[in-house]
Amino acid sequence: MSKFYNFTNNELYIYGDIIGGSEKYSDDDITFIDFKDKLESMPDNSTLNIYVNSGGGSVTATQGIIGILNKAKREKGIKTKCYIDGLAGSCASWLPMVCDEVYCYNTSLMMVHKPMIGFFMEMLNSNDLQKNINILDTIEEAMLNAYESKLNNSTREDIKAMIDEETWLTASEMCDIFNITLLEDKKELVAKVSEKVLRNYKNIPDTLRNSLDKTEDDKEIENKIKLLDLELALL
Numbered sequence: 001m002s003k004f005y006n007f008t009n010n011e012l013y014i015y016g017d018i019i020g021g022s023e024k025y026s027d028d029d030i031t032f033i034d035f036k037d038k039l040e041s042m043p044d045n046s047t048l049n050i051y052v053n054s055g056g057g058s059v060t061a062t063q064g065i066i067g068i069l070n071k072a073k074r075e076k077g078i079k080t081k082c083y084i085d086g087l088a089g090s091c092a093s094w095l096p097m098v099c100d101e102v103y104c105y106n107t108s109l110m111m112v113h114k115p116m117i118g119f120f121m122e123m124l125n126s127n128d129l130q131k132n133i134n135i136l137d138t139i140e141e142a143m144l145n146a147y148e149s150k151l152n153n154s155t156r157e158d159i160k161a162m163i164d165e166e167t168w169l170t171a172s173e174m175c176d177i178f179n180i181t182l183l184e185d186k187k188e189l190v191a192k193v194s195e196k197v198l199r200n201y202k203n204i205p206d207t208l209r210n211s212l213d214k215t216e217d218d219k220e221i222e223n224k225i226k227l228l229d230l231e232l233a234l235l
Contacts, residue, residue: 018057045077056090113166
C-alpha cells in the first residue's frame with residue numbers, strides 16, 4: 001500500500017493529517033516523530049524539500065514540528081524548500097512560513113482560521129472555559145507571528161482579519177500576501193485531504209467541496225457494489 005507521507009532522500013511529503021502522539025489512524029497521518037527521525041538522519045548543510053497537501057490537524061504537534069525544523073536549521077544548517085502541492089490548510093499553513101523558500105501552483109490553496117478546541121462528553125464551568133479561551137488566544141498570537149514572518153504586501157492586522165473570517169486563498173492571493181513564488185508548472189489539486197478535518201470548516205471553496213462530495217458518492221457506490229457482490233455470492 002502506498003503511503004501519502006513519504007521520507008525518501010531529502011524529501012518529505014505532508015499528504016495527510018498532522019496528529020499528536022505516535023498512534024496513526026491511517027497511513028496518511030504524519031507525526032512529530034516522523035519529522036524528528038527524518039531531520040536527524042539528514043547530513044549537515046543539506047536541503048529538505050517539503051511537499052504539502054494537508055487540511056491541518058494537531059496544533060501542538062505542528063508547533064513541535066516547527067520547533068524542530070528551526071532547531072535543525074540553526075544547529076545543522078538545514079535549508080528548507082516548501083511546495084504547496086494542493087492545500088495548506090489550518091495549521092498546515094504554518095509550516096511554509098518557517099521554510100526558507102516557498103512555492104505554489106496555479107491550483108494551490110491556503111486556508112487560515114482561528115484556532116479551535118473540541119470538547120467530548122466533558123462538563124466545564126466558566127473558569128474552565130476561560131482557561132481554554134486564554135490558551136486559544138496564546139496559540140493565535142503564535143500563529144500571527146508565523147504568518148507575519150513571511151508577509152509580503154500585507155500587515156499583521158490584515159492577517160488577523162483573515163483569520164477571524166476563515167479565509168481561503170488562491171495561488172495568486174497567497175503570493176500577493178506572502179513571500180511565495182508561483183511556479184508555471186501545472187499541478188492538479190490532490191484529493192487526498194482528510195474529509196473529517198475539512199468538515200470542520202465553513203468556507204470551503206466549491207471546487208474542493210465538489211471533489212469531497214464526489215469522493216463520498218464514489219465510496220457509497222463502491223460499498224453498494226461490494227454488498228451486491230456479497231449477496232450474489234450467497235445465492
